[in-house]
Amino acid sequence: MNKTATLCTSLISSIAPKYIRYASTGSGVTHAKKVAVLGASGGIGQPLSLLLKLSPLISDLSLYDIQHTKGVGADLSHIETRAKVKAYVGKDELADALKGMDLVVIPAGVPRKPGMTRDDLFNTNATIVADLVSACAKNCPRAIIAIIANPVNSTVPIASEIMKAHNVYDEKKIVGVTTLDVVRAATFVAEAKGLDPTRVFVPVIGGHSGNTIIPLLSQVSPPVSFSQQELDSLTTRIQNAGTEVVDAKAGAGSATLSMAHAGARFSFSILEALNGKEGVVECGFIASQETEFKYFATPLLFSRNGVEKSMGVGKLSEYETKLIEKAKKELNGNIQNGIEFAKQYLAKSK
Numbered sequence: 328m329n330k331t332a333t334l335c336t337s338l339i340s341s342i343a344p345k346y347i348r349y350a351s352t353g354s355g356v357t358h359a360k361k362v363a364v365l366g367a368s369g370g371i372g373q374p375l376s377l378l379l380k381l382s383p384l385i386s387d388l389s390l391y392d393i394q395h396t397k398g399v400g401a402d403l404s405h406i407e408t409r410a411k412v413k414a415y416v417g418k419d420e421l422a423d424a425l426k427g428m429d430l431v432v433i434p435a436g437v438p439r440k441p442g443m444t445r446d447d448l449f450n451t452n453a454t455i456v457a458d459l460v461s462a463c464a465k466n467c468p469r470a471i472i473a474i475i476a477n478p479v480n481s482t483v484p485i486a487s488e489i490m491k492a493h494n495v496y497d498e499k500k501i502v503g504v505t506t507l508d509v510v511r512a513a514t515f516v517a518e519a520k521g522l523d524p525t526r527v528f529v530p531v532i533g534g535h536s537g538n539t540i541i542p543l544l545s546q547v548s549p550p551v552s553f554s555q556q557e558l559d560s561l562t563t564r565i566q567n568a569g570t571e572v573v574d575a576k577a578g579a580g581s582a583t584l585s586m587a588h589a590g591a592r593f594s595f596s597i598l599e600a601l602n603g604k605e606g607v608v609e610c611g612f613i614a615s616q617e618t619e620f621k622y623f624a625t626p627l628l629f630s631r632n633g634v635e636k637s638m639g640v641g642k643l644s645e646y647e648t649k650l651i652e653k654a655k656k657e658l659n660g661n662i663q664n665g666i667e668f669a670k671q672y673l674a675k676s677k
């Protein structure tokens with residue numbers, strides 16, 4: 328081999344593992360999958376699409392938005408990874424963006440500004456999610472749908488009702504993305520206890536807004552104990568972490584980069600499970616049979632079918648039982664709002 332060829336070979340072998348290590352997070356690739364990002368030009372959509380483009384788990388990356396997708400797509404398509412990028416813009420191109428997809432991730436919708444709750448986004452985002460999920464029902468009814476758009480406590484019930492109305496509902500395949508709560512909980516607990524954050528897992532159950540975010544600090548892995556003061560301050564920080572970012576961004580939106588990481592982590596886990604990897608667990612907000620709530624986030628075991636089963640909430644401390652009690656009214660109200668909205672939306676679109 329000549330000098331240039333040797334240099335190229337060693338350069339490729341030094342660059343490639345870095346990407347693959349980030350992107351594959353585990354098993355070897357068997358069948359790369361087709362993934363769509365709806366809202367791909369946004370604050371979350373762009374970095375999320377970048378992280379997905381780096382993954383060897385993805386053969387086709389379909390980018391959809393109502394604006395700017397052609398530029399985002401052209402840009403990402405120059406990266407030397409296997410995923411083929413296609414960009415779709417505007418309603419007329421939505422059906423083509425969705426055909427054949429295995430996984431659809433939805434970060435489309437408006438973000439909060441300081442002083443707003445996630446529920447204040449309902450009026451705008453409910454319709455956006457309903458329109459997008461209606462298109463999924465028609466064009467990729469068997470895809471897993473991962474919903475990032477807020478308020479997740481309502482957008483997931485909306486998505487489920489839309490799929491039911493189209494007779495393609497599969498409760499294993501509609502999940503609200505709460506991974507950012509898990510990511511934050513691990514970070515804050517690791518900071519407080521001097522641990523390696525990449526090795527900390529904190530289950531977070533309930534929903535994805537304020538009081539409804541319930542970190543299970545009695546079930547941290549590796550096991551750690553907390554004083555009452557630590558329990559209070561960590562729980563409050565995890566519940567308000569989204570607002571911490573909204574306030575720091577001072578009107579320029581909400582968490583985008585950490586959410587892109589969380590969305591990519593969640594997507595890679597689903598894709599690995601679709602490829603047959605066993606024991607893949609991530610928390611997510613789904614239709615619930617085992618709790619008194621119609622929808623509830625728990626750790627979920629994923630399989631080739633989507634959500635194989637909920638792993639339940641485990642043994643709760645008295646403190647955590649009280650947190651659930653406190654969350655009841657808000658969570659039930661958010662869920663019911665979603666269901667009612669979907670009824671009206673479906674009646675209007677008949």
Ligand SMILES: NC(=O)C1=CN([C@@H]2O[C@H](COP(=O)(O)OP(=O)(O)OC[C@H]3O[C@@H](n4cnc5c(N)ncnc54)[C@H](O)[C@@H]3O)[C@@H](O)[C@H]2O)C=CC1
Nearest residue numbers: 366368369370371392393434435436437438475476477507
């Ligand atoms: N689940 C979670 O943990 C988190 C959820 N979010 C939520 O994610 C959503 C997006 O946040 P950002 O990316 O920061 O907002 P953004 O405003 O930067 O981006 C939203 C994108 O959605 C697009 N969009 C709007 N209507 C659309 C439609 N009908 N079809 C396709 N695309 C459409 C916009 O053109 C824009 O590119 C917000 O609702 C936010 O609250 C944000 C952070 C964490």
Ligand SMILES: O=C([O-])CC(=O)C(=O)O
Nearest residue numbers: 439477507569570581582
């Ligand atoms: O706080 C927001 O509005 C965005 C969000 O859901 C989060 O960062 O957890």
